[in-house]
Amino acid sequence: MLETDYDVVIVGGGPAGMTAGLYASRARLKSLMLEKMIMGGQMMTTTLVENWPGFPGGIEGPELMMRFQEHCVEFGLETAYGSVDKIINNGDTKTLIVDGKEITTKAIIIATGVVARKLGIEGEEALVGKGVSYCATCDGAFFRDVPIAVIGGGDTAAEEALYLTRFASKVTLVHRRDQLRATKILQDRIRANEKIEMAWNSVVEKFESDNSGLTGAVLRDMKTGETRTIDIQGMFVAVGVTPTTSFVADLLELNEDGYIKSGEDTLTSVPGIYAAGDCRTTVLKQVSTAVGDGAVAAVMAEKYIDELDHQV
Numbered sequence: 166m167l168e169t170d171y172d173v174v175i176v177g178g179g180p181a182g183m184t185a186g187l188y189a190s191r192a193r194l195k196s197l198m199l200e201k202m203i204m205g206g207q208m209m210t211t212t213l214v215e216n217w218p219g220f221p222g223g224i225e226g227p228e229l230m231m232r233f234q235e236h237c238v239e240f241g242l243e244t245a246y247g248s249v250d251k252i253i254n255n256g257d258t259k260t261l262i263v264d265g266k267e268i269t270t271k272a273i274i275i276a277t278g279v280v281a282r283k284l285g286i287e288g289e290e291a292l293v294g295k296g297v298s299y300c301a302t303c304d305g306a307f308f309r310d311v312p313i314a315v316i317g318g319g320d321t322a323a324e325e326a327l328y329l330t331r332f333a334s335k336v337t338l339v340h341r342r343d344q345l346r347a348t349k350i351l352q353d354r355i356r357a358n359e360k361i362e363m364a365w366n367s368v369v370e371k372f373e374s375d376n377s378g379l380t381g382a383v384l385r386d387m388k389t390g391e392t393r394t395i396d397i398q399g400m401f402v403a404v405g406v407t408p409t410t411s412f413v414a415d416l417l418e419l420n421e422d423g424y425i426k427s428g429e430d431t432l433t434s435v436p437g438i439y440a441a442g443d444c445r446t447t448v449l450k451q452v453s454t455a456v457g458d459g460a461v462a463a464v465m466a467e468k469y470i471d472e473l474d475h476q477v
C-alpha cells in the first residue's frame with residue numbers, strides 16, 4: 166500500500182467540498198478539507214436561500230453552512246485553514262503545496278468555486294472598502310440612508326439590489342441590456358420595489374470620488390452614447406464570476422473561461438484528481454448541483470483509491 170498523509174484531500178470548504186468531505190470520511194477514507202478563507206464558501210455571503218430543498222420558507226446561507234460543517238466532520242473529516250498554491254502529480258500519489266508546506270495524498274477533490282468578477286475600470290481597486298463592494302451581505306449595512314447602485318442583471322445582482330433596499334435610500338440597478346437575466350420571481354420583486362430604479366442599456370464608464378470615497382458614477386447609455394452622472398456612495402458589482410482555478414492551470418485541462426473541464430462524473434484530465442461544484446464546467450451553479458458533485462467526486466475518489474491500493 167502507498168504511504169501518504171491522507172487518502173483524499175479536498176481543496177475548498179464550500180458546499181461541494183463539505184459534501185465531498187462527508188462522503189469521503191463516511192467511506193472511512195482518511196480525509197482532509199482545506200479552506201483558504203471562510204468555511205462555507207459563497208453561501209456565507211448571502212441571506213435567505215429559498216431553493217435548498219427541505220427548508221420551506223428558506224434558510225439563511227450562513228446557518229445552512231454551519232449545519233453542513235457540523236455534519237461533514239461527524240464521520241472524522243479533518244478540516245484546516247490553508248491555501249493550496251500548487252499541486253504536483255507524481256503519478257499514484259499527489260503533493261499539495263499548502264502555504265509552503267507539503268501534504269501527500271492519493272486523490273484530490275478540487276472544489277474551489279468562483280469569485281466575483283471586477284468591472285475593470287480605473288480606480289476600482291482603490292475604492293474597494295471606500296464605496297465599491299462585491300458582497301451586499303458583507304457591506305450593505307454600511308450604506309444606511311444613502312443612494313447606491315448595483316451593477317449587473319442576473320440573479321445575484323437582483324438579489325443584492327433587493328437586499329440593499331433594507332439600508333439604502335435608493336438603489337439604481339445598472340444593466341447593460343434592456344431586460345434582466347434574473348429569474349422571473351426576482352424580476353417581479355424588483356418591479357414592485359419602489360426603492361429600486363432601473364438604468365437600462367447602461368454601463369459604468371467612470372468612478373467619481375473624493376477623499377472620503379465614492380461619490381458618484383458616470384453611466385454611459387449603450388444605445389445613444391450619452392453619459393450622465395448618478396450620485397451614489399456605494400456601488401455593488403455583480404457582473405459575473407471567475408473560477409478559482411489558476412493554481413491548477415498548468416496541471417489540468419481548463420476551458421476558455423478557466424473552468425476545469427469535467428463531466429458529471431467529476432473526472433479531470435489527471436487520474437486521481439476530481440473537480441466538484443462551481444469551479445468545473447457545469448450548466449448550473451447552485452448549492453444543489455455543488456452538493457451533487459461533491460458526493461459523486463468522493464465516490465469516484467473512493468473507487469480510484471480502492472483500485473490503487475489493490476493493484477498488483
Ligand SMILES: Cc1cc2nc3c(=O)[nH]c(=O)nc-3n(C[C@H](O)[C@H](O)[C@H](O)COP(=O)(O)OP(=O)(O)OC[C@H]3O[C@@H](n4cnc5c(N)ncnc54)[C@H](O)[C@@H]3O)c2cc1C
Nearest residue numbers: 177179180181201206207249277278442443450451452455
Ligand atoms: C450572493 C450569492 C447568493 C447566492 N444564492 C444562492 C441561492 O439562493 N441558492 C443556491 O443554490 N445558490 C446560491 N448561490 C450560489 C452558491 O453559493 C454556489 O453555487 C455554491 O456556493 C458553490 O459551491 P462550491 O463549493 O462549488 O464553491 P464555493 O461556495 O465558491 O466554495 C469554494 C471555497 O473554496 C475556497 N478556495 C478557493 N481556492 C482555494 C485554495 N487554493 N485553497 C483552499 N481553499 C480555496 C474558497 O475560499 C471557498 O470557500 C449564491 C451565490 C452568491 C454569491
